[in-house]
Amino acid sequence: MSQGRFLLPAPVGKLLSCLPVYPGSLLFSTGLNLALRDTLPADVQQALQGKRLRIRVSDAGVSFDFSFDGGRFRACQGDATPDLTISASAHDFLLLARREEDPDTLFFSRRLSMEGDTELGLLVKNTLDAIELPTFELLKQLPARVLGRVRS
Structure with missing residues (x-):
């Protein structure tokens, strides 16, 4: 079974949703601030200013809505249309965060989708690609079986 087929069981997704x-x-934006506080270049911060983003974990039925204002990420209520929505399964997001999968590969295999401002999407992708690996080292320490054993 391919790694992209690891999805949370439907009852778990229903419960999480x-x-x-x-x-x-709020937890997600706090994590972003801790991980990326000192790594975002000024031009990227300026481009993100006031933009609303949504990370949608498709198999978990959850979304994280946040914006970049005043030099930091802030949680938002999910009632407004975001400028950019990035969607994937929990397992695929974990693979991306651990740098075990390339976002372009996931995108072209339809395991990752972006809706909305595609220029903003490319900025986010290129910025994350340019960040040095130590930012993501903690994620490499997560056991692969956390999501890897859950299959649909």
Whole structure:
């Protein structure tokens, strides 16, 4: 079975989709601030200023809504249309974060999708590609079986 086929079981996704949106977005934006605070170049910060983004974990039924304002990421309520939505399964996001999969490969195999401002999407992708690996080292320490053993 290919790595892209590892999806959370439907009952788990249904349960997760019942969680309120804002607390997850707050945790996600806090994590982004801790991980990326000192790594985003000024021109990228300027381009992100005021933009609303959504990360949608398709198999978990959850989304994280956030914006970049005042030099930091801030959680948003999920009631407004984001400028950019990036969607993938939990396993594929983990592979991306651990740099075990290329975003272009996932995109062209339809395992990753971007909706909205494609120029903003390319900026996000290129910025993450340019960040030095130590930012993501903690994720490499996660056991591969966290999501790897869950199959649909």
